Every structure is written in structure tokens, then in C-alpha cells.
Amino acid sequence: MKIAVSGKGGVGKTLIAGTLARLFAQNDYNVLAIDNDSAMNLSYTLGIDKEIRNTITPISKMKELIKERVTMEGGGSGVYNINPQVADIPDRFKIKVSDNLELLVLGSIEEPQSGCLCPENALIRTLLHNLITKRDEILIVDFEAGLEHLGRGTAKGIDLMLIVTEPSQKSLELSLKIAKLSKKLGIINIYLIANKIINNNQISIINQRISDWKIPLYHIIPYDEEIGNADLQGTAPIDYAPNSKSLNSLKTLFYNLLELKKEIFDL
Numbered sequence: 001m002k003i004a005v006s007g008k009g010g011v012g013k014t015l016i017a018g019t020l021a022r023l024f025a026q027n028d029y030n031v032l033a034i035d036n037d038s039a040m041n042l043s044y045t046l047g048i049d050k051e052i053r054n055t056i057t058p059i060s061k062m063k064e065l066i067k068e069r070v071t072m073e074g075g076g077s078g079v080y081n082i083n084p085q086v087a088d089i090p091d092r093f094k095i096k097v098s099d100n101l102e103l104l105v106l107g108s109i110e111e112p113q114s115g116c117l118c119p120e121n122a123l124i125r126t127l128l129h130n131l132i133t134k135r136d137e138i139l140i141v142d143f144e145a146g147l148e149h150l151g152r153g154t155a156k157g158i159d160l161m162l163i164v165t166e167p168s169q170k171s172l173e174l175s176l177k178i179a180k181l182s183k184k185l186g187i188i189n190i191y192l193i194a195n196k197i198i199n200n201n202q203i204s205i206i207n208q209r210i211s212d213w214k215i216p217l218y219h220i221i222p223y224d225e226e227i228g229n230a231d232l233q234g235t236a237p238i239d240y241a242p243n244s245k246s247l248n249s250l251k252t253l254f255y256n257l258l259e260l261k262k263e264i265f266d267l
């Protein structure tokens with residue numbers, strides 16, 4: 001199963017992606033977590049030690065590799081191989097988190113200048129395509145805020161698009177844009193997750209706002225001070241407060257996704 005987690009900046013994508021990755025791994029699935037976020041926080045949420053975290057270089061910053069794979073022999077500046085060879089990269093650069101959980105930090109893709117397809121973009125885009133269409137593990141991708149760089153072929157490989165929103169107009173507006181784009185790109189299972197919810201009134205308002213979106217409010221995660229406390233301690237939320245209200249909610253989400261996985265694959 002290939003799961004993409006998207007949404008506006010700061011809504012909780014990394015918390016959800018990382019915790020789900022840990023829960024799948026705890027339940028004996030082989031998991032590859034993909035960090036496509038500029039902030040590179042997924043390693044923290046997965047519970048990787050700080051010393052190891054500090055040594056991680058995202059693929060998007062590996063200048064030599066990018067040059068080797070994307071530059072065309074004899075091509076002048078601005079001439080790139082837009083379909084570079086990438087199949088060996090995930091296994092070379094993935095980081096082992098535990099027995100059946102691994103992390104690959106792609107880094108974010110810079111917004112292309114008008115007409116410019118930067119080499120980093122070509123490599124990351126091809127890598128995403130390769131990962132989503134070729135890997136056998138449970139794949140959980142922590143996407144950068146927008147999905148502008150998701151191609152149709154890659155999107156078709158995504159079994160589940162989880163769009164995370166917080167109770168704010170801006171976040172809901174971007175969620176709708178992401179939902180429309182995901183649909184246009186051919187993703188079938190698109191679900192909204194409301195995070196940082198404080199009261200029922202917020203849920204009612206979100207439900208009203210999305211009534212004509214044709215995507216369900218699939219799950220609700222409460223606002224939880226323990227998440228901030230975990231962050232201050234530098235400990236992954238799932239290790240710091242495994243029985244807190246948000247973690248319990250994430251566990252319910254995980255079990256619901258297992259059921260959904262059966263529906264999608266085992267029919």
C-alpha cells in the first residue's frame with residue numbers, strides 16, 4: 001500500500017506520516033518512509049537519534065549524484081536528462097530505523113523557475129515515480145505542502161491520499177485544491193483528516209465546508225499538548241506519550257487503514 005500525506009504547512013503531516021510508519025512497522029509490515037518535506041522532520045517523528053539525524057543528507061542536496069545522473073554528456077547548461085536512472089538510489093541511501101522500518105530522505109523539490117526544469121527536480125520526480133510504482137513495502141510519503149510536482153503516472157500508483165487539515169479557512173482551502181488535483185491526477189481514495197481539533201463546533205464547521213467536496217472527513221485527531229511536550233524533549237511522540245489522546249486517535253486511524261487496505265487489495 002502506498003500512502004501519501006499532504007496538506008498545508010504545519011497542519012501535522014509529519015506527525016501523522018511518521019507515527020503511521022511506526023505503527024505499521026510495529027505490526028510487522030515492512031515500511032519505507034519517504035521524507036519529501038523541506039523541514040526534514042520525519043526522522044524525528046520516527047524516533048531516530050539526534051546524532052544520526054544530524055548526519056542525514058537529503059538526496060536533493062547530493063550534488064555529485066545529481067550531476068552524475070541528470071547531466072547530459074556534451075549537453076550545455078540547461079540540458080538535462082529528464083528520465084535519469086534511479087533504481088539503485090533508494091537501497092543505497094535509505095536509513096535503517098528498526099528491523100522493518102526504513103527512511104529515505106528525498107528533500108523537497110524547489111519550485112521551478114519559469115521554463116526551468118532543475119536537475120534536482122528531475123531526479124526527485126523520477127525517484128518518487130520509481131518508489132511509488134516499483135517498491136513492495138508499505139510506503140508512506142510525507143509530501144511537501146503543495147503537490148505541484150506530482151505527475152499523473154506517479155499519482156496513479158498512490159493507493160491512498162490523506163489530506164490533513166487543521167481548523168482554519170486557509171488550511172481547508174488548500175485541502176480542497178489538493179483534493180481536486182489528486183482527483184484530476186487519477187487518485188481514487190482521497191480522505192480528509194482533521195488534526196488539532198479542540199471542540200465539536202470545529203468539526204461541524206469543517207463538515208459544513210466540505211459538504212460538496214465529495215471526499216469524506218475520514219478521521220479526527222484532537223489537539224494534544226503532549227505533542228508539543230514531546231517536541232520540546234526531542235523525543236518522538238509515539239515514544240514520549242504513546243497513550244496520549246492524539247496517539248490513541250492515531251492508533252485508531254491505523255487500524256481503520258488496515259481495514260481499508262483489506263478492502264482495496266483483498267477483494
Ligand SMILES: Nc1ncnc2c1ncn2[C@@H]1O[C@H](COP(=O)(O)OP(=O)(O)OP(=O)(O)O)[C@@H](O)[C@H]1O
Pocket residue numbers: 007008009010011012013014015016037039041145195196197221222223224225227228231246
Ligand atoms: N494533534 C496535535 N496537537 C498539538 N500539536 C500538534 C498536533 N499535531 C501537530 N502538532 C504540532 O504542530 C506542528 C506541526 O506539525 P507537523 O510538523 O507534523 O506538521 P507538518 O504539516 O508536517 O508541517 P510542515 O509543513 O512544516 O512540514 C508541530 O509543532 C507539532 O508538534
Ligand SMILES: [Mg+2]
Pocket residue numbers: 013014015037039041142
Ligand atoms: Mg512536515
